[in-house]
Amino acid sequence: MPASNPPDGVAQEEDLVFADEAPAPAHGPADGAAQDKSARAAPDAWRVMVVDDDADVHSTTTFALAGLEVHGRSLQFVHAHSRAQAERLLAHEPELAVILLDVVMEQADAGLHLVRHIRDTLGMHDVRIILRTGQPGYAPEMDAIRGYDINDYRTKSELTRTKLYTSVAAAIRAYQQIRALEDSREALAQVVRANAGLMALHSVDDVAHGILAEASRLLGQHPDGLLCACRRDGPDGPWAVLASAGASAALAPAALLDAGAGPAAAAIARCFATRANTIRDGVLALYLPSKSGVDFAAALPLARPHEPIQPLRRSLLEVFASSIAVSLDNVALMTDLQRAAFYDPLTGLPNRTRLVELLEARLPVDPAAGDGAGADPVLCLVDIDHFAETNDALGHQFGDALLAAVAHRLRARLDARADAGVSLARIGSDVFCVLGPATEVDPHALGALFASPFSIEGQDVRVSATLGLVRLREHEGNGADALKDADIALKRAKTQQRGGHFWFSRSMGVEIRERVRMMHALRSGFTRGELFLNFQPQVDLSRRRAFGAEALLRWRPEDGRLVPPDRFIPIAEYSGLIIEIGEWVLRQACLELMRVRAAGHLDFTMSVNVSQVQFRHPNFLEMVARALADTCAPPECIELEITESMAMEEPGLLIERLAQLKRLGVSIAIDDFGTGFSSLSYLQRLQVDRLKIDRAFVSEITGSARGSSIAEMVIELGRNLGLSIVAEGVEDERQAQILHALGCPLAQGYLFARPLPADQLIEWLDGEALSPAA
Structure with a gap:
């Protein structure tokens, strides 16, 4: 019986044709050829x-x-x-x-x-x-x-x-x-898997080798060939080799290739010239266009050059070649994203994120290793002095040009030392970083780079730089911690002398970290209700009866031990938490005043300390008015205390703010008077009601002529200005008698009462007659 027709579904001519293909005689499969x-x-x-x-x-x-x-x-x-x-x-x-x-x-x-x-x-x-x-x-x-x-x-x-x-x-x-x-179905699934695998790769090297491997797998052979790239405006070569495998593996990535380098190179040349897939001289070339402005071509020597590629394999390779552009574009996008994530766009230098990686690669440093102090790695932050003012005065374009010039000068000195392990980065708007051996990262040499002016837009601009340095051998922690330590040293250098430098020490780190720990603990403690008020009575020295009390903030953490106010209040001010705490203190003091008045003590004043940060806050007046309204506390019974140093700063702002507070009805006292350098003429313009003599002068009043004279001067000054006077820190009867003799009418201190909890204040006030504290 005659043979039947070819099976259904197999075309006589292929729809997808490789350019320049010559027919080849059929042969059996080569021994050992990969099959799938x-x-x-x-x-x-x-x-x-x-x-x-x-x-x-x-x-x-x-x-x-x-x-x-x-x-x-x-x-x-x-x-x-x-x-x-x-x-x-x-x-x-x-x-x-x-x-x-x-x-x-x-x-x-x-x-x-x-x-x-x-x-x-x-x-x-x-x-x-x-x-x-x-x-x-x-x-x-x-x-x-x-x-x-x-x-x-x-x-x-x-x-x-x-x-x-x-x-x-x-x-x-x-x-x-x-x-x-x-x-x-299986063939298409194989192409989908190949593309999915390539899409998961993010480096050019990985994707390039992946393309060679997947194309060889679709051919049913072991990886062999080249992958090259060329710009569309220069297809004639030479082309950059991105990956090589098999017989071509000797060609390293980034090598340049021209058409005369062998059959694979000639196939690459034909592929770029025709922008089509080609088969000639036993080499298959796949054209891989992309949207990134760079085209790619893969040349794969055929394991069975005399055997025609099966139609199904042809179709797979065509689909693979047309779809692989997505992976190439994805790599280009990932490269751009990586550059944006790890490099500064203005200077091209590594950014903070990349610097932390470089630091992690050098940490930890073995103290026993190295060839001496000169080889110890050093991290140095270089901050351009007064850059913000320059940027504001001359514009951002000028500022960017200055930053680029600084980067260029640093590069000119440090790039020649790259072999010595020196790295340069820009980690802030005007902060650069140098990382390398101590012999190369010398603060004096780096500072000297700013001695000559920078030429910016035809102008000579002189700038200085302040440096903060940390020796990584003395550092404990990760890369981000090392950067924080260098920043601590930089801040210390700025406070001491602009244009100088400062080395980080472990004691500085302990101090800073303790402050940070306490700041977090204070924030949590305030939320948990660990803060409370004590009230120290203030008495009339003539009648020995209380006329008011000063609200004093206290903090008892979960361990039960009181934290001194001089430790946590500066941290609250530094962190800004004092705004929220200060409002709470004022409200609690007003509420306590109302409880005292309800107990029958109507002629009673509550004194509340106000920090400088709190006083300068734009919503301070509204906060005071709101506290008075919400608690129904009479304003004339509330006294706000500010320090003498606050009174001497920004006179115009202070005078206006005090006038606004006085319109609310509250009274004003200047605390710790005598410790500053008040101008008497300026003091006359302030609408204050009371001066408080600092406890340092009260403690010296019995043994120091100087202490007595200062206290007497303050008392006389208050009398002449029509101001009330309160002496702080009165601890014995002798001090009270001298103050009374000098004409000081009011006082507070341990002689009369220690600071009392809220539940004991009214009980103490109900005791009527006061006797000196034991």
Whole structure:
């Protein structure tokens, strides 16, 4: 019988054509060539299994189909004489095209059970099954075909040679179509997996090698070839080699390649010239365009140069080449993102994030290692002095030009020392960083770089720089901690002398970290209610009766030990938490005043300290007015205390702010008077009501003529200005008597009472007569 036509679904001409391809004679697959499911080597014959317990059926079937071909390929038979034997053979026959199966063998339904085993247990869904029976009507044909996924159902008597061939040929055609669909599905899945894998890579080197590996896998061979890049305005080469493998692996990445460097290079040249995929001289070249302004080409020497590439592989390579541009564009995007994430766009220097990575690479430093102090790594921050003023006065464009000039000068000195392990970075608007051995990172040499002016837009600009340095050998912690330590040293240098430098010490770090720890603890403690007020009574020295009290802030953490106010109040001011705490203090003091008044002590004043940060806050007046309104405290019974140093700063602002406070009805006292340098003429302009003599002068009043004279001067000054006077820190009766004799009417201190909790203040006031404290 003549051979049948080519199988359905296989085109005579390929739609996707490689340019410049010459036909090649067909040969068998090369020994050892890699194979995959997406493009299987065609078997020499269709394998057909005959399963029947009648030996005559085997011989008759073999005789009837002997010498016949289906789609140009002969038939090869596998024989099983029972269901059990068939199951054993099927475990090792994955490429069967057709099974001719007897329904009735060991049991009446042995054939149908074997069908279920083939489909469900072995998972062989591609093989076509033709059921045959010698007992017509044994099993309903429609039920068997529908329920058991079989290709045909025939009685043995009706299967003549012609009908048998027709049934087998139809089953083989169906099998071939199913395999073609499955191969296409698996092939497309392979391309999708390849692209997904490449999309997950973020470096040019990884993606380039990945492209070579995936393209070689689609060809069914081991990785071999080159991947090159060229700009679209220069396709004639030389081209940058991005990756190489196999016989070309000797070409290092970033090497340059021209068309005369061999068959692979010539294929690259043709590919860039035609902007198309090509096959010539046993080399496949894939053109890989991208949107980044750079095109790519991969040259892959074929492991079987005389064997035509199978149509399915061709299609896969075409799809792969057209889709891989997304990965290349993704790499270009990731490169841009990486540069934006790790490098300063103005100067091109590493930024803070990259610097921390460089520091991490050098830490920890072994104190026992190195060749001496000169080799110890040093981190130095270089801050341009008064850059903000220059930027504001001359504009951001001028400021950017100055920064670029500074970076250029630092580079000119340090790039020549890159081999010595010196790195340069820009980590802030006007802060540069130098990292390297102590011999290279010398503060005097770096400072000297700013001795000569910078030429900016035709102007000579002189700037200085302040430096903060830390020796990494003495540092404990990670890269970010080292940067913080250098910043601490820089801040200390700024406070001491602009244009100088300061080295970080461990004691500085301990101090700063303790302040930070206390700041967090104070914030948490305030939230948990660990802060409270004590009230120190203020008395009239003539009558020895209380006329008011000063509210004093206290902090008792969870461990129960009081933290001194001179430790936590400066931290609250530095952190800004004093704004929130100060409002709470004023409210609590007003509420306590109302409780005292409710207890019958109507002629009573509550004094509240106000910090400089709090006083300068733009919402301070509104806060005071709101506290008075919410608590219904009479303003005339509230006294706000400010320090003498506050009174002497920004006179215009202070005078206006005090006038606004006075309009609210509250009184003003100047605390710690005598410790500053008040101007008497200025003091006359302030609308204050009371001066408080500092406890330092009160403590010296009994043993120092100087202390007595200062206290007497303050008392006289208050009398002349019409101001009330309160002496602080009165601890014994002798001090009280001297103050009274000098004309001081009011006092407070341990002589009368220690600071009292809120629940004891009213009890103390109800005691009527005051006696000196023991």
